[in-house]
Amino acid sequence: MRRRGLAIAGLAIACAMFLSGCASNGTASSGWLPQGTNGGEVTSNTGRVTSLWVGTWIAALVVGLIVWGLTIYVMVRYRRKKDDVGLPPQLRYNVPIEILYTVVPLFMVAVLFYYTARDESALLDVSVKPDYTVNVVAKQWSWDFNYVDANVYEAGVQVALDRNTGEPLNAEPVLYLPINKRVEFILNARDVIHSFWVPAFLQKLDVLPGKTNRFQVVPTQQGEFQGKCAELCGAYHSQMLFKVKIVSQADFDAEMAKLKSLGQTGQLANTLSREPVLPADQKLVPNASGSN
Numbered sequence: 497m498r499r500r501g502l503a504i505a506g507l508a509i510a511c512a513m514f515l516s517g518c519a520s521n522g523t524a525s526s527g528w529l530p531q532g533t534n535g536g537e538v539t540s541n542t543g544r545v546t547s548l549w550v551g552t553w554i555a556a557l558v559v560g561l562i563v564w565g566l567t568i569y570v571m572v573r574y575r576r577k578k579d580d581v582g583l584p585p586q587l588r589y590n591v592p593i594e595i596l597y598t599v600v601p602l603f604m605v606a607v608l609f610y611y612t613a614r615d616e617s618a619l620l621d622v623s624v625k626p627d628y629t630v631n632v633v634a635k636q637w638s639w640d641f642n643y644v645d646a647n648v649y650e651a652g653v654q655v656a657l658d659r660n661t662g663e664p665l666n667a668e669p670v671l672y673l674p675i676n677k678r679v680e681f682i683l684n685a686r687d688v689i690h691s692f693w694v695p696a697f698l699q700k701l702d703v704l705p706g707k708t709n710r711f712q713v714v715p716t717q718q719g720e721f722q723g724k725c726a727e728l729c730g731a732y733h734s735q736m737l738f739k740v741k742i743v744s745q746a747d748f749d750a751e752m753a754k755l756k757s758l759g760q761t762g763q764l765a766n767t768l769s770r771e772p773v774l775p776a777d778q779k780l781v782p783n784a785s786g787s788n
Contacts, residue, residue: 538696538721538742540714541619545698548615552608559604619699622710626680630671633766634683634690634703634725637732639669642763644682648755649764655737670739671723673715674748683709684766691727694740700726705768715742 537543574584631642638652652669673679683692685705693700701709725736743751755761 536717538715538717538719539699540716542696542698544615544618548611551611555604555608620701620711622680622712624678624712626712627677628674629680629682630673631682631684631763631766632671632692632703633686633764634692634729634736635686636688636730637725637736639671639723639736639738640764641669641671643752643755644763646752646756647761647763648752649760649762650755651760651764652738654732655735657735664737668737668739670741672748672751673740673742674745675715675718675742677745678712678714680710680712686766686768688729689727690725690729690736692723693726694721694723696721702727718742718744 537546629644631644633640633642637654640652641650643649650669650671653666655668656665657663658665681692681701683701683703685703687705689705690703691700692703697713699711699713701711703709719742721740721742723738723740725733727733729736
């Protein structure tokens with residue numbers, strides 16, 4: 497019965513590993529991370545994040561196989577036999593083995609730390625001059641986008657969700673980005689801690705009151721992608737949604753011209769206030785609840 501149980505367990509593990517390699521649409525190569533509309537990389541940074549993620553899982557699986565293999569080997573090799581009497585020889589310590597299982601984990605952690613620190617430094621590098629700068633202002637519970645170069649803005653209002661379907665009942669604020677252009681995000685918060693997250697970018701960064709964070713990306717795939725807040729920020733955190741549209745240069749320029757024609761010129765202030773400070777005494781259109 498023991499042998500049959502071990503055989504079934506081994507077969508189950510082998511089948512699980514075999515089936516995990518049968519995923520379609522490139523999910524296996526991406527480590528089941530969010531992808532673009534055509535399964536490709538959405539920004540210049542997603543490949544780096546995917547490589548770190550997949551590499552870490554490969555290392556973890558190798559360690560797991562070794563540990564499982566040694567565990568099963570010991571269970572089979574040193575199982576108690578019918579003619580065994582008394583207790584097996586007892587060892588108080590084994591210096592070589594203790595050194596081994598102390599040094600190896602430390603080495604693994606050091607390697608993982610090195611690659612994580614290397615990639616984090618690259619992902620947060622803002623030394624290159626961007627083509628465009630967008631000031632993202634987080635607030636309870638929506639987003640404002642200041643397009644610094646065009647000197648226009650988009651002011652978002654809280655998204656209401658249908659209680660039955662979870663679908664938005666009003667338009668989400670939209671962030672437009674030109675494809676193949678380096679964009680720098682300057683992140684500020686008006687009230688509490690938020691987090692700017694576009695899952696398809698495989699990158700997010702906290703938005704802190706009183707502190708400015710920034711990072712850069714080069715969008716490489718046109719399409720529409722969901723954005724949200726990734727830091728619990730109050731009662732309506734789940735409704736703090738926005739859309740990202742990566743478009744051609746012509747479409748991006750047209751959107752900037754549209755915002756200007758609507759009178760949304762200037763920049764919304766980053767003051768620590770729940771009410772946005774509008775340039776030139778402009779007024780926001782209230783949403784259904786009557787708040788801005």
